[in-house]
Amino acid sequence: MATTKLRCIGCGRSPNEIDEYVQNPDDDPDPDHFVRQNEGTFNPANGHFTCTECYIRCGMPSSPVGWVAP
Numbered sequence: 001m002a003t004t005k006l007r008c009i010g011c012g013r014s015p016n017e018i019d020e021y022v023q024n025p026d027d028d029p030d031p032d033h034f035v036r037q038n039e040g041t042f043n044p045a046n047g048h049f050t051c052t053e054c055y056i057r058c059g060m061p062s063s064p065v066g067w068v069a070p
Contacts, residue, residue: 004047006032009069010054018051043068 006015015021015031021039022031035042041050048069050058061067 006035006047006049008051008054009048010050010057013051020052041067041069043070
């Protein structure tokens, strides 16, 4: 089974290229695992998420049921 490659929809970087996931507050050594388990914008259907910098840049979208990256 192939693993979906994770990408920020704003900057196109993967979690291991983004400091907030490489040096995350829970000390999870695997940035991809951290995003899959803790990133509220993570979309498991396609591997998209939004890093904090890009989330702020795109206006911090929200919805009554939560917001995930398209």
